[in-house]
Amino acid sequence: MxxxxxxxxxxxxxxxxxxxxxxxxxxxxxxxxxxxxxxxxxxxxxxxxxxxxxxxxxxxxxxxxxxxxxxxxxxxxxxxxxxxxxxxxxxxxxxxxxxxxxxxxxxxxxxxxxxxxxxxxxxxxxxxxxxxxxxxxxxxxxxxxxxxxxxxxNFDELLRVIDSLQLTAQKKVATPVDWKPGDKVMVIPSLSDAEAASLFPNGVTTEEVPSGKKYLRYTQI
The missing domain is CATH 3.40.30.10 (Glutaredoxin)
Known part of the structure; x- marks a missing residue:
């Protein structure tokens, strides 16, 4: 179909x-x-x-x-x-x-x-x-x-995903599980640490994981 x-x-x-x-x-x-x-x-x-x-x-x-x-x-x-x-x-x-x-x-x-x-x-x-x-x-x-x-x-969920779509269309971020407007967002993997630091003046924090890879990076928009 x-x-x-x-x-x-x-x-x-x-x-x-x-x-x-x-x-x-x-x-x-x-x-x-x-x-x-x-x-x-x-x-x-x-x-x-x-x-x-x-x-x-x-x-x-x-x-x-x-x-x-x-x-x-x-x-x-x-x-x-x-x-x-x-x-x-x-x-x-x-x-x-x-x-x-x-x-x-x-x-x-x-x-x-x-x-x-x-x-x-x-x-x-x-x-x-x-x-x-x-x-x-x-x-x-x-x-x-x-x-x-x-x-x-669930129309509340539809509003939530629209908020995410509109935000991520404008900013180089992604929204994590259960994200709501005002929550921290995630820095997309394609951005280097230097690029992230310049784009996000509120700072970027990295969550440590057993693999040692630095891919869980958060910031506040």
């Missing part, structure tokens, strides 16, 4: 959405983007996910990230379901703060590798999985996460 690999440019597809027809690269502009699919409108886990996404949409906006969802339902279904989503999210009658792509012919889902072979509709056709694509301003795929239909996503 076709799909995207890290570093691939995301196709400049055209699609019908809840805000009209879009051309994807134009929709993104010079922003970061997050494209996330869900199996079906009017289903329980999907409703909780999009309600959460709506409630924290300002967190994505603060990071300069444009949000857009996708499923195999029609625009009419998306618009109707959005009212349920906003009610579950305690947002009342306000509009969903991001568009949803209608992929009722599954063409885009196939192109992007988003279909879940184990989850099918009443006609035996596969549903979209819970894919997450984070796209950089260069329109290239920076992160991909694939969840099955039975497991809802």
């Amino acid at each position: 076709p799909g995207l690999l890290l570093g691939d440019e995301i196709p400049n597809f055209e699609a019908d959405t809840t805000v009209g027809r879009i051309k994807f690269h134009d929709f993104l502009g010079n922003s970061w983007g997050i494209l996330f699919s869900h199996p079906r409108d009017f289903t329980p886990v999907c409703t909780t996910e999009l309600a959460c996404a709506a409630n924290i949409s300002n967190e994505f906006k603060k990071r300069g990230v444009k949000m857009i969802a996708l499923s195999i339902d029609s625009v009419a279904d998306h618009n109707s379901w959005s009212k349920d989503v906003m009610a579950v999210g305690k947002q009342g009658d306000t509009a969903l703060p991001f568009p949803i792509i209608a992929d009722d012919k599954r063409e885009l889902s196939v192109q992007l590798g988003m279909l879940d072979p184990d989850e099918k509709d009443k006609d035996g056709m596969p549903l979209t999985a819970r894919c997450v694509f984070v796209i950089g301003p260069d329109k290239k795929l920076k992160l991909s996460i694939l969840y099955p239909a039975t497991t809802g996503r």
